[in-house]
Amino acid sequence: MSPHTTNGVSINEDAENTYFQTNPSPKALTKHQALALEFIQYHLENAPDRRIVLVTSGGTTVPLENQTVRFIDNFSAGTRGATSAEYFLQEGYAVIFLHRQFSLLPYSRHYSHSTNCFLDFMEESEDGERVVVRKEYQEKMRRVLQQYQYAKNNRLLLLLPFTTVIEYMFELRSLATLMQPIGSRALFYLAAAVSDFFIPRDRMEEHKIQSREGRGGSGRQLVINLDPVPKFLSNLVHSWAPKGSMIVSFKLETDPSLLVSKAEQALDRYQHDLVIGNMLMTRKWEVVFISRDGGERWIRVPKTRRSKSFSGIEALVGKAERKPDSEPVDLEGG
Numbered sequence: 044m045s046p047h048t049t050n051g052v053s054i055n056e057d058a059e060n061t062y063f064q065t066n067p068s069p070k071a072l073t074k075h076q077a078l079a080l081e082f083i084q085y086h087l088e089n090a091p092d093r094r095i096v097l098v099t100s101g102g103t104t105v106p107l108e109n110q111t112v113r114f115i116d117n118f119s120a121g122t123r124g125a126t127s128a129e130y131f132l133q134e135g136y137a138v139i140f141l142h143r144q145f146s147l148l149p150y151s152r153h154y155s156h157s158t159n160c161f162l163d164f165m166e167e168s169e170d171g172e173r174v175v176v177r178k179e180y181q182e183k184m185r186r187v188l189q190q191y192q193y194a195k196n197n198r199l200l201l202l203l204p205f206t207t208v209i210e211y212m213f214e215l216r217s218l219a220t221l222m223q224p225i226g227s228r229a230l231f232y233l234a235a236a237v238s239d240f241f242i243p244r245d246r247m248e249e250h251k252i253q254s255r256e257g258r259g260g261s262g263r264q265l266v267i268n269l270d271p272v273p274k275f276l277s278n279l280v281h282s283w284a285p286k287g288s289m290i291v292s293f294k295l296e297t298d299p300s301l302l303v304s305k306a307e308q309a310l311d312r313y314q315h316d317l318v319i320g321n322m323l324m325t326r327k328w329e330v331v332f333i334s335r336d337g338g339e340r341w342i343r344v345p346k347t348r349r350s351k352s353f354s355g356i357e358a359l360v361g362k363a364e365r366k367p368d369s370e371p372v373d374l375e376g377g
C-alpha cells in the first residue's frame with residue numbers, strides 16, 4: 044500500500060522531510076553513525092553470512108522545555124529489548140542495541156542497580172583480603188559474565204543510547220540506512236516504547252516553565268499542545284530499511300479488546316513482517332504474534348513459571364511447538 048502523494052512527494056516523505064528538517068539532529072548522531080558503520084563493516088568483512096539485528100529498547104521522552112527540566116516519558120524498563128538481545132546473541136546474531144539511556148542492558152540487566160543490586164551478591168573473603176561473589180550466585184554470574192565477555196570480545200554487541208523521541212527517530216533512520224548493505228540478513232526488532240506526540244522545536248519553551256502564582260495563591264494551569272509524531276514505521280518499511288530485511292514491531296495496549304485488531308491494523312498499514320502484541324499488565328508472560336499469513340498465535344508462559352525474576356516470554360518463545368495458529372501455545376518445560 045503506497046502512501047498517497049501530493050506534488051509527486053509521498054505524504055510520508057513530506058512529513059518525514061518536515062520533521063527532520065525542523066528538528067535538531069542529535070549531538071551524538073555523527074559519533075553513533077561512525078560506530079555503527081565500523082560495526083557493520085567489521086561483520087560484512089569478517090562474517091558475511093552473519094545476521095545483524097537492530098533491537099530498539101526502552102521508552103522515548105518528549106521534553107517540555109529546550110533546557111529540559113520536565114518531560115513526558117513512555118513506559119518501558121527495557122526488559123523486553125535487553126532480554127531479546129541476549130537471545131539474538133545466543134542465536135549468532137550481531138546486535139545493534141538502540142536503547143533509552145540508563146534503561147536495562149543485555150547481561151547487566153541481571154544485576155541492575157535497582158532490581159538486583161550487584162552488591163547483594165558479594166561479600167568479603169574469610170581472610171578479609173578480597174571481595175568475592177557469594178557461593179550461591181557464582182554459577183549463574185559466571186554464565187552471564189562468559190556470555191557478556193564473548194559478545195564484547197567478538198564485537199557482537201553495539202550499545203547506542205537515545206533519550207528523546209527526536210533522537211530516536213534520527214538514530215533509527217540513520218542506522219536503517221547504514222544497514223542497507225546487509226540486505227536480507229538485516230532484522231529490525233522494534234521493542235522501544237515510542238512517543239506518539241511531541242512538542243515541535245518552534246513551540247517549545249527555552250527555559251524551565253514557571254508555575255506562576257494564580258488567583259488565590261494556587262498555581263496556574265499548564266496547557267500542553269502536542270503534535271503527532273510522524274508514523275515512521277511506513278518510512279522504515281518503504282525507504283530506510285534494506286530491501287528483503289525483516290521488520291518486527293510491537294503493539295502495546297492496556298485494553299484487551301483492542302490488542303489484536305490494533306496489531307492487525309498496524310500490520311496492514313505498514314506491510315511489514317510481524318507485529319508482536321502485548322498487554323501492559325501481562326507482557327512478561329504472554330504475547331500474540333500477528334503475521335502476514337493472517338495468523339494470530341498466542342504464546343503464554345505457564346503459571347508455574349511466571350516468577351518475578353523470570354526473564355520473560357523470550358526465554359521460551361524458541362521452544363514453542365508449532366501449533367495451529369488458533370490455539371494458544373502453553374510452553375511447558377524450560
Ligand SMILES: CC(C)(COP(=O)(O)O)[C@@H](O)C(=O)NCCC(=O)N[C@@H](CSSC[C@H](N)C(=O)O)C(=O)O
Nearest residue numbers: 119120121122123234236237274275276293294295
Ligand atoms: C515496551 C514493552 C511493553 C516492553 O516493556 P519493558 O519490558 O518494560 O521494556 C514492549 O514489549 C512493547 O510493547 N514495545 C512497543 C511499544 C510501542 O510503543 N509500540 C507502538 C508501536 S511502535 S511506535 C510506531 C509509531 N507509533 C507508528 O505508528 O509509526 C504502539 O503500540 O503504537
